[in-house]
Amino acid sequence: MMPISSLNRPLEFVSGLLADTTLTKKAYLNTLASMLEYATSLLVGFFLTPYMVKGLGDYSFGLWQVLSRLIGYLSPASGRPTHALKWTLANQQASSDYEQKRRYVGSALAVWAIFLPVVLGLGCIVAWFVPVWIKAPAEFVWTVRVVAFVLVSNILLDALSSIPQGVLQGENLGYKRMGITAGLVLFGGGVTWFAIYLKTGIVGVSFSVLLKTVLAGIVLFLIVSRYVKWFGFAKPLKTDMHVMLGRSGWFLGWNLVTTLLIASDVVVLGLCSSIVAVTNYSLTKYVPEMMISIIANIIFAIMPGLGGIIGAGDLKRAVRLRSEILSFVWLVVTVIGASVLLLNRSFLELWVGTGRFSGALPHLLIVVGVMQLIFIRSDANIIDLTLNLSQKVLLGLLSVAISISAASVMVGYFHMGVVGLCLGIMSGRLILTAGYPLLISRFLDIPLSAQMKGVVRPMLVTILLFGSALFLDNLLQTMRWPGLHSWIGFFLSAAFAGAVVLMLSFFGGLTPEQRESISRRVHRAIT
Numbered sequence: 001m002m003p004i005s006s007l008n009r010p011l012e013f014v015s016g017l018l019a020d021t022t023l024t025k026k027a028y029l030n031t032l033a034s035m036l037e038y039a040t041s042l043l044v045g046f047f048l049t050p051y052m053v054k055g056l057g058d059y060s061f062g063l064w065q066v067l068s069r070l071i072g073y074l075s076p077a078s079g080r081p082t083h084a085l086k087w088t089l090a091n092q093q094a095s096s097d098y099e100q101k102r103r104y105v106g107s108a109l110a111v112w113a114i115f116l117p118v119v120l121g122l123g124c125i126v127a128w129f130v131p132v133w134i135k136a137p138a139e140f141v142w143t144v145r146v147v148a149f150v151l152v153s154n155i156l157l158d159a160l161s162s163i164p165q166g167v168l169q170g171e172n173l174g175y176k177r178m179g180i181t182a183g184l185v186l187f188g189g190g191v192t193w194f195a196i197y198l199k200t201g202i203v204g205v206s207f208s209v210l211l212k213t214v215l216a217g218i219v220l221f222l223i224v225s226r227y228v229k230w231f232g233f234a235k236p237l238k239t240d241m242h243v244m245l246g247r248s249g250w251f252l253g254w255n256l257v258t259t260l261l262i263a264s265d266v267v268v269l270g271l272c273s274s275i276v277a278v279t280n281y282s283l284t285k286y287v288p289e290m291m292i293s294i295i296a297n298i299i300f301a302i303m304p305g306l307g308g309i310i311g312a313g314d315l316k317r318a319v320r321l322r323s324e325i326l327s328f329v330w331l332v333v334t335v336i337g338a339s340v341l342l343l344n345r346s347f348l349e350l351w352v353g354t355g356r357f358s359g360a361l362p363h364l365l366i367v368v369g370v371m372q373l374i375f376i377r378s379d380a381n382i383i384d385l386t387l388n389l390s391q392k393v394l395l396g397l398l399s400v401a402i403s404i405s406a407a408s409v410m411v412g413y414f415h416m417g418v419v420g421l422c423l424g425i426m427s428g429r430l431i432l433t434a435g436y437p438l439l440i441s442r443f444l445d446i447p448l449s450a451q452m453k454g455v456v457r458p459m460l461v462t463i464l465l466f467g468s469a470l471f472l473d474n475l476l477q478t479m480r481w482p483g484l485h486s487w488i489g490f491f492l493s494a495a496f497a498g499a500v501v502l503m504l505s506f507f508g509g510l511t512p513e514q515r516e517s518i519s520r521r522v523h524r525a526i527t
Contacts, residue, residue, distance in 0.1 A: 033178035038293055040182040044189035050352050055196040062278040064202045066270040069263035071151040074122055076256035081108035082166035084244055087384050089170025098230035106233040107244035108163050123152030150206040154213050161217020164224040176227045180219060188212030250389035257396030264404050269421055272412035281418055284358040287344050288370045291336050295329055295374045319444050322382060327514045329378050330458050331505055337367050338501045341469035343494055346484040358418050365422035372429055379436035386443050395435045403428025461509035
């Protein structure tokens, strides 16, 4: 007679296949919702940014970029309970203890209230002194202070309004907001346009951001109330508060690291060089920086499903899915990166006029730096799912300290401009480039040698494609290729270049197993 265990194996296989299909479908829908929202953001930014540059002027536009990022440094002081809540719920998706989940929501609200006076106190200090730090002209002093305080208020309201979003994403239901939040992005862009039209300057722009945050919080609350049947909050137990505060503390530290990783370049350039220098750098970086948001949207949509697998202790399956995620991320980053190196200069000339491109070498370093950051954040999100954050945060703090110090010296002392800025920041990030895969290897029991072996082929293909893109960019600029001097020609060229780079990357950089895995996932998602 066949043993019972043998009879169970086909059932286990079918169960695992169905679970994989369900996760793939949800990941696809979550990604679609995120990408719809992000595509709307791109569309709004595409039309709004040139209008802002013209309406605000070079100095005010650069000032807005610096203030947005500088005040963003206070974001971790809000406690960021959303992150702890989201990953805790993702880790416990299978749990039917709804009362416990409501206590987690109550704990997140309590953490927000605890950090409220901290943010207000620090915000008032920063708002008062920031005109001195950035050497603002006398006529801009009170404008800077008002904008800074409005942005501080936005941080507080954003932390509160994102709690419902954390519940939605933690329950792997982020796709339920599809289309609605995209409409909010359009609304926010319209309000910002109107503020500039009325010549309210960056003060009006800051209030438009605040209004959009308030409306988004209300809408997300209504969405979660409808689709998450257990949603609500309950008075947390002392143990719940201890757990949430502990996790929020580490997520707070990581949020600080993330903020510094993403926003420190503009602040260092503004403080150590000039506010006007920030404008050209921000415009050159606009398209490469989109890669961060594109990949982040994909990763954030996929990770809650992976969190459920890790929480269930199925490490073998988690290793396989991580490999698929990294292969897909590499493919997307390489295709977009090579296309950006080839076409970004022409895009800038069509978009905001000539004289805004920072140069070929700074452009290459910007793209490589963005690519480095994407892989760091991918591994960082996987570490989040384990809820073991201490080493990740400590390595991150060391990395950003070295990055900011090195970049400040190269820009302020050696006057190396954008090149020095990028080299300094990337040198500090090398700690995370090496350290995070090592942490994941230990947790998921993946040999580090296997990870290193899998890097060689994609890295060589990336170098070849990036080098070819730079060569072709110089060639097309020398030839004054007519197809790049109109929007129709540009978009046709971009579509052709993207298709070619995609084919070369897919067949050149991925193994047959990786190609089959990605094709299978795409097929499951769309059928």
